[in-house]
Amino acid sequence: MHFAAYLSLLPLLGTAVSAWDAPSYSGYRLVWADTFAGPSGQLPNENNWNILDGNLGVNNELQTYRRSARNVQTSGGNTLQVVPWKDGSSWTSGRVESKYTFTPQPGRRTMAEAQIRFGGNDIGTKQGIWPAFWLLGDSIRSGTPWPACGELDILETVNGQLTGYGTIHCGVYPGGVCNEPTGRGGTVSIPNQDWQRWRIVWDRTTGDWRSETITWFMNDSQFHQVRGDQINDQTVWTSLTAKPLFFILNVAVGGNWPGYPNDRTLGGYGAMMEVGYVAQYSS
Template identity: 35%
Template structure:
């Protein structure tokens, strides 16, 4: 919430920055001109136990744009209302022009940065329309692309920053919740180095449990041929079938970096992973990451060298279909303090003037949520949901406070509607009937509204029979 509500406006964080530590790697000399890509080597058949949930092999006539059923263009120098220069200091303007983003007629996508006579750069950035890529419960997700990085090295490559990466779905339309919603960089490269970087961004910025803005990352050289002189397959495998949950990064099938849930606290991991993701392909020019390795984007940088993408595919593998039941460490029938969440998106904690003091969660608008793990309902069914709420929403602004069990995508088991209660600290206890619930569950409070404005604060909630 902004204005005079007493809750600070949500921050506009930077997007990804750079990995600060570089492994000592030899740079092979390669030709500075773009190699002619081979005919389309279509995506491999999914291995046994895996199913294909997304594929684009970029088949189409030369000089045409991407399939807009699969992709949307991100244009300009920022998202609407987001941080300038995409949050990284990069200098190009992204366009939907086929000069920058086009198929080559041989089953490949080319994203080509270009400099005009005045020294201004344009390039391309495309994102999947889908934002729901995540592993099934107890299963795995594999996201991969076969890519040739821009085939340029040395001084001519200064400022080049190609990337294949993913952002947490809550970022789309918000642009103020990075890095808490998670970012998975499957392939990044700068300055034409024979190096692939893979990074997970999460937590808070700067610093925090994920060492932002650096993130949790690692790098390696491309095997056999350099990253620039040949195609390589870059893969992220997200595994919910193991404990702790793990996210692995591979190049040509070689696992060179793994991040697992035990490396950060449970809230940070939940905030970064308990939702879908969308996929991004882009070539930036200049910015924090190239600057960390010498920068030098100027007239000597070669214009017109594309990143070439053969295919992007997403595979899914089911596990047992369920994860182990949560341990019941919360009593469904005692007050559960809202600020004691195990994960959240979009909310903030603030001091409350309600009876008993403490904190409430606020800045809550459409699409926000909070997770409370291991709520024990016992063997006699709960049939009522009760929450302590307040609202200073403007006239005509209202929304639903919903309860969902075990997944944010499951249907609500109970909900109530709320509009202005007289102020953001004007509290009332609202009961609602709900479907019968027994056993132990992860409880999600989700918030739905037809307006974009914040509409509710929550102090505590519980359940009744």
């Protein structure tokens, strides 16, 4: 997530819940996926996910993440719902991190994607709500600091705005080749709060790290790309393209980027991020 650091219910009433298998794509084989099977109101599969519990103390965010089905639950319709709640003056929310890791392989294209929608609250009631689908370098779990571990934000959006952000964070903080803390990013207009597919593709088929690419897509349309020669530092580029990565799904509340909730901000299912599947592929 932008400026990120790292320290280590009930079904949606009145709204139809859709479900997908991870799709097939020509030229790719499915390597790993979670389609969030399970009854409503249960935690997601803990063989696949670490469910965070506590306040990470990052980005000046307000929420405390809870290992609670009130904040992160299977819907009963093969989706995951990550739900922020306001309880008095405090906020709780959900964050899950995959136990599965993957490394984009040389000579291949690697793809990661998820199907995501947002809760139906009016956009004017989402000040401070910050959902994200992203990746961190697994080396952070063994002591490599952020952003040297590498971070790839596949989707972020803030304050209910219908703008999606795709960003890399890498190298050193502040400054460096990734312009931290801002990172190197692109944006795309989101048509509505309903289901969209968010994807990132590593192309390592050229045999030269300088011409390798990382490309972002919404619904098959490209909206951002970074090449190795734009970073122009092989060690930094490797942290993004040739080291193990893990998935993160979360909804933060407040923080340096979105700012804080206001008197109109609502939590609950109408402010959630809902995920139909997470999948990783290789050519």
